Amino acid sequence: MTIATEQVHVGDELPTLERVVTREDVKEYADASGDQNPLHLNDAAAKAAGFPGVIAHGMYTMSHLATSIVRWAGDVSALTRLRVQFRAPVFAGETIVAGGKVIDVQTDRRTATLDVWVTVERDGKTEYPIRRGVAEIRLA
Amino acid sequence: MALNGRLVGKTYPPIAFPLEAERVAQFAAVIGHEGDDVPPTFATAPELAAGLRNVLADDELGLDLSRVLHADQEYEWGRPLTIGETITAETTIADIRTKGAMSFVTLRTDLRDVARRTVVVATSTLLVRGDA
Numbered sequence: 606m607t608i609a610t611e612q613v614h615v616g617d618e619l620p621t622l623e624r625v626v627t628r629e630d631v632k633e634y635a636d637a638s639g640d641q642n643p644l645h646l647n648d649a650a651a652k653a654a655g656f657p658g659v660i661a662h663g664m665y666t667m668s669h670l671a672t673s674i675v676r677w678a679g680d681v682s683a684l685t686r687l688r689v690q691f692r693a694p695v696f697a698g699e700t701i702v703a704g705g706k707v708i709d710v711q712t713d714r715r716t717a718t719l720d721v722w723v724t725v726e727r728d729g730k731t732e733y734p735i736r737r738g739v740a741e742i743r744l745a
Numbered sequence: 746m747a748l749n750g751r752l753v754g755k756t757y758p759p760i761a762f763p764l765e766a767e768r769v770a771q772f773a774a775v776i777g778h779e780g781d782d783v784p785p786t787f788a789t790a791p792e793l794a795a796g797l798r799n800v801l802a803d804d805e806l807g808l809d810l811s812r813v814l815h816a817d818q819e820y821e822w823g824r825p826l827t828i829g830e831t832i833t834a835e836t837t838i839a840d841i842r843t844k845g846a847m848s849f850v851t852l853r854t855d856l857r858d859v860a861r862r863t864v865v866v867a868t869s870t871l872l873v874r875g876d877a
Contacts, residue, residue: 622777630775637772639793642810650811654874663815668776668786675778675785681825684785688819 607680607745610715619705619719622673626661628697634665656694663691666701666723666734673703674721678742686741693732699725701734717742748848748873750841752806757799759835762791766828783826792854792867795834800852808850808873816849817870823863832856832864839868846875
């Protein structure tokens with residue numbers, strides 16, 4: 606069931622959602638989505654493109670973010686728009702963490718706007734594979 | 746190699762993509778989606794099927810997959826996708842820009858149902874690395 610307008614306030618944070626991105630997940634995502642770009646499947650191809658090894662699909666990271674938004678919002682029909690920029694790679698074996706914050710609630714239209722992101726801890730620093738994504742939510 | 750900017754506005758023939766339960770379940774499992782409905786970002790599968798069939802195969806455009814990185818993605822959903830329906834995916838080259846050695850190509854793909862209503866609009870910007 607979709608979250609109600611009255612339950613949503615500017616500044617609310619979404620529960621964070623973690624996932625370890627395994628090499629098998631990346632392979633499975635390639636099969637399910639149809640994106641068999643060798644950057645995601647073959648270390649030699651990834652190295653030729655300047656990465657240390659295979660990288661996860663940007664769309665895999667975006668899908669994880671969408672999963673976290675749908676869990677918070679309560680229903681797939683609540684998500685009406687999602688826009689992201691892919692700003693950093695995610696390497697196989699890393700843990701991605703999706704997060705978000707309510708930045709606007711349009712009470713009359715029963716909609717909300719979220720700032721959303723995905724982080725990964727790498728070499729003691731927080732990297733943002735997705736930063737300042739925008740999600741539009743249709744509330745109940 | 747710079748992409749052919751004159752191709753902005755080109756629309757490719759639509760492809761038909763049936764939403765099969767098994768494939769949707771495989772996709773849902775790997776992205777951690779709960780429930781039996783279609784994850785919103787499953788839209789990628791028909792979007793990509795159209796892109797691979799048409800855009801990457803377009804010699805006139807000359808897109809080299811080994812030089813492509815995904816820069817930006819947007820989905821606008823009119824309603825959730827449903828298992829068993831057949832979606833048509835029609836891709837248009839919305840923009841081509843060059844920035845130094847890099848090119849950016851923006852593709853708009855309209856996903857429509859059998860009643861020709863738009864279900865999802867997908868906008869994807871690809872970064873194409875130039876020669877070093």
